[in-house]
Amino acid sequence: MTFIIPIGPQHPALEEPTHFRIEVKGEEIVGVDLRLGYVHRGIEKALTERPYAHGFYLSQRVCGICNATHSLAFTRAVESVAGVECPDRARYIRVIDAELERIHSHLLWAGIAAHEIGFTTLFMLLWRDREHALDMRELLFGNRIYATGTYLGGARVDIEQKHIPQLTRALAELEKSTKHYIDVCTSDRTIIARCTGVGVLTKKDARELCAVGPTARASGVDFDIRRDDPYAAYDEILFDVVTERDGDVLAKVVVRLREILESIEIIRQAIDAMPKGPIRAKFPENVPENEAVGRVEAPRGELMYYVRSNGTNKPERVRIRTPSYANWPSVRPMLVGGTIAEIPIVVASIDPCFSCTDRVTIVDAKTGKSRIETKEELRRLRK
């Protein structure tokens, strides 16, 4: 006999609301169903009702963690629609911005993963070191989370020379602690017991289900937009695309932690190579009719914005495809056959961002009703 364990919409293992219905036989998972839509805000539609300059700020609000990459992707698409060239110095500022974000996002994720397997101490320590990245964002761009260095046609703020020594120091700290955490995660026996061979996504599945980002790279898929479709200054910077072969949770942990080391190197190169000059080009108010796709490598994977303009100051259509959205189909093969104990860590292993996934629809007072239905479902289960 199977019975259904509801996970969410509110659940301690989930940072944001979503609803899984996990069909289990004893402890074994035999089926997974996913219900999205609890944080719908209708952003795609809202973007078409605002001028580009306002849409830029709205695009940051798609996601609370990767707002810099969202604004970067939006800017990239809009700039190619409008045919605006970004000045050289601004391209480097964008790289530093995006990589600082990657560092803090990956450390945040690693902390959550540690929490999901019950390793609270590691969780707290990872988040302590994440503070270095957040402090640097505050120093350079003015805010810890909702800050971006990007702006339409260039950079929003310049990086001042006097801040560089502090940045270098923070990077050294981060490098030291990240190396230590890689060591811990690959040697601690309880972590290995919980993470190896769990939630395996084979390379074949990863390619067929179009997984992106660290989720795909942990399964050996060599795919990184920073290299395949370079933007900002990534074509002038040397870096490796980190891949692992195993595709299990441990591989996903290691891929992300090693990417932090790559990011630190990228920032160092960007600081050294950053030319002097203006940081912003003029962006026209009305954009001629055109269309373009802007892709960037967000911390969670390939992020895509499609923008179609119509000659006015508002876009005709904006399509956002976030990395979490692309990774959802991969969760099923990772969960089925596992046990209940594996649900949190496996779901967390794709680093899901529900706000990102749920950005499309229009919020309606009626959404409240679907919530109540879910509660009734829960009650039925109890009887």
Place this chain on the structure above:
Amino acid sequence: MNVNEVARLIKRYADEVKIVGTRQVFAATDKERYIEALAALRDNDLKHLTTITGVDRGDTIEIIYHIHCGESLLNLKLALPKTDLEIETVTDIFPGAILYERDLMEMLGVQVRGHPDPRRLFLPDDWPKGVYPLRKEVKK
């Protein structure tokens, strides 16, 4: 695959092949050929469907398949008149398209034949039938 190779490959299945910049190809196909085109891409080891976009262009709905081709990105367009909004599923070619097609069905009202799981994705269960939020006629 770089843009020229992609353009050469897709030429047989599409018109108006247009190379934009060094990394992007736009092409327009039609209802007869798009399945063949996608299958041909898949057979050339281009297995990553970035997403499917639907755009309401007034009388037509334009569906864009964005396919990641290594060094470049192919945007394959398919225009459908609003009177005949039915397409075949591509989930047998790209299994990762499963959520994008559900999204397309509920947001723009495109009927996808043969989809394995044609339920709603984001919209609440009691969302009125026949109202598609990303259509132009839907106003606040």
Place this chain on the structure above:
Amino acid sequence: MIETLGYIFAYFVFPGILFASAVGLLFMGIDRKITGHMQHRIGPPIWQEFLDVGKLFCKEDVTPAAANSFVFNFVPLLSFGALIAVVLFLPINSAQPVLTSVADLIVIIYLLNIPAVCMMLAGYASGCPFGTTGSSRYVVQLFGYELAFIIAALAVVAKAGWSLSLSSIVTYQAQNGWMAFQVALIPAAIAILIAAQGKLLRVPFDIPEAESEIVHGPLTEYSGPKLAILRIAYDIELFVATAVIVVLFFGGPVPHTIGGVYIPGVVGFLIKCFGIVVLSTLIRNIAARLRIDQALKFFWTFPTLLAAISLFLVMVV
């Protein structure tokens, strides 16, 4: 009459409800403080556990309709009562406990399992999938740690000349030194410390109430005063489990006279208990949670084997 009053005092004040609760809550508070420091946080003040329990007592008691049954409501008190009974059987101040029976140790092992059984009943009675899953995990875990626990205790019993009375085990240690320092019994001491970690549901064995997987396991549906009683019961269990280990392996209560001042046995006893609590806190902060199958495999191999080696050494050598 005096004797009855003595029992009432023992039950309610020392070493019963008042004393055991105070010690248990304090130990838990210290545990949380140490955890905070290990995690690079300031941590709550050490009396935080008193405040938490006090707050829970003041809260409304919400019981879901599906869970509202005699079992669900009665279980907290049963669990609490069983633990207080264990305290009365333990030699806490002197070698002589308040209550004795023919075979103290067996009674204690049985009584110590009552809270575990209560938790299982609570989980199954709560009518919630998290509780049910938690309970079934608890059953498995109980069979895991209990084997090691009993064999380790048996090794001590064998060493003390097959005496099941705790006071004679304490007396034996007063004459021959702590059991933990007898070469043959070192493996058993390690085994019982690991088993206690499982008994107290602490990381890496907090599987039945793994918060990120099944919310709070059997306790998910409890709230208000019932939850408060369960919390106190858990804190007393922390004290009692360490106390049993101290009695069996670390000499139990020994009164001292330092500089002409008489220090009753209970002081040394509590210090030893505290040492074990700190050790357990350290372990719980440097590990991740295991899966239930991994935990069972671990319990039945490593600690059980260690305990069995001790028993063998004691009986044969």
